[in-house]
Amino acid sequence: MFSTRIVSARQIPGLVPGIFFLALGLAASAARPGVALELGRELLAEGQWAAARAEGLRAQTEAVEADDVAAARLLAAVAALRMGQDRDEVKAELEALWQDEAVPMAIRSAAAYEGGGAAWVERDRAGAFLPWKFAFLNATNPPLFWRAGCSLYFLLKDDAARRDAEPAVWRSLLSCRDAWPLTVWRECQPRRPSAPSWASRPGQWIVSFYRAQIGPAIGARCDLEPSCSEYFRQASHAHGLLGVSIMADRFIREPTVVAAKEKPIVMPDGRTRYADPLSDHDAWMKGR
């Protein structure tokens, strides 16, 4: 069952690429959108969620046309969803948007698709099914149509009961499956998290043991950033057993790096540490 494997928003079918046609949906909503709406749309496409949310809220106050207000609401809701803000509130906003018949269909279907994705993250199949079905049946632009269909296909593929209850939808999905571009198929396919390699596991165990049992007793003693335990975790994750040697080299170098006082970083607690990232010491392995 893939539903138990879902761990992050990156694995939601089509959620991240969804911003692409969301942008199209917003563009279609107004012939000449306001500056805030246009800027917000760009920021959303660039993944600057907080700034996009701010622009969405600004656009809501500035917009005059009802369609622009709806587009701004969608923009703010999607940005909030990406930021991981109160999911229930965002889901309610998206549901209100896609169920509102006064809202243009381009915005309704984009809101439905996003709402379905929000439910999917929480393993709520029923909550994802209805909005995705709506988006699939009503989407007017091809990218949204493909992604809604593809996401719905993967949802129904592992849910025989719902598939049998909706034979018409399943037949439609199968009939238009050939039209989905391979890139869309790959984007929407649920991805399994990659398991850590066996060579990196001993290092991870040592770090976990240190952080659980030793770190709390002796406190933060490392003067470098990242801390030695984090450096070792990164090194063993990236290089397996060689992480032990990389860590030993760091222990040897630590007093010299601190004495040199190069690249100081003031930590949130006011303490000064000195930057010594792993990338400074393994870049040559990657040919950089």
Place this chain on the structure above:
Amino acid sequence: MRKMKEGREDRGADRFPRYGKLFRDFSTLWKIIFHGVEKNERFFHAMENFFAIFPRYGKLFCNFSTLWKPVGMAVWVGAATLAATASEPPTPLALRLAAEGEPVAAAIEFRRLALGAEDASAAARWYWWAAQAYAQAGQPAMSNRMLDRAEDAAPLALATGVSWLRAENALHERDWPAAAFHFDSLRIKTGAEKWRDFSARGAASAYVQEKDLSAARAVLKDATEAAEDARQALERYAAGRDKKPWLGGVLGLVPGLGYVYAGEYANATRSLILNSLFIWGMVEAAEEEAWGIFAVVAFGEITWYTGSIYGGVDAAHRYNARRLERAVSDVRGPARLAADRGQVPLVVLRVEF
């Protein structure tokens, strides 16, 4: 008194005949503004008659007459200040944010101004400023995207500024060929010596990063005498030798020797002491047949020993990186380009030391 004043005016006009008319005009204007009321004798006679009839208003008139000058001056100064303020463009929020160390927020505000701009050249300038703010925030990809928009809006209008920012972004992204190309473009576009030196040094530093020393020499050949220190730094780098990482690793088989090879003597001493201690611990544990302790100490020793070998390799790389960094810094020199925020929305660049 009046004769004396007239005499002064005439002398001024005689001494500066060219300004005579202007002098007289100014004098007349002065009288109209500040002495007009007093000059009007008819008015004065009327007032005298009036005060003779209504003496209680006489003091008020005198006060008014005295007040007229400072009030007139204050009104004039106020009007001039208002006019000056009205002609100044409002300071954009983006500039304040940039000054407060919020370059990303500033970039967003510049983009808002670009989207709201009426003509393409203004939009291009605002996009350029957004690109500059993103570059300042360490986001070269976003900076380049804004530069694309600036160029799309007004092709070649900001060629110098665009080349400069693209070169800096390429340096940030460690894309040395691109950095060299853009610095070269800047060198070709600009005529002033300071700029030519700046761009030649930038291109040369990118070539040095790329280890293409002959190209760096060729670029610096076109620079002026002021870039002699860059040429010397380049030759110093060319004359020096890099450490061989593989040799560092082999020497690291003897604990600490790999660090010695790269000139890190303190690290070498620490490595030698730790390895010696753990080997001694292993020997002691073996003699005592305490195999549990032996296993723990042996694990520690393996860690330090492999660390010595890895450290030998990494220390050689560190040495080479430091040598290169020093050479690049010396070739580049202290001069940097900076955009003049006081000239916003215009894009005015200046060389700073």
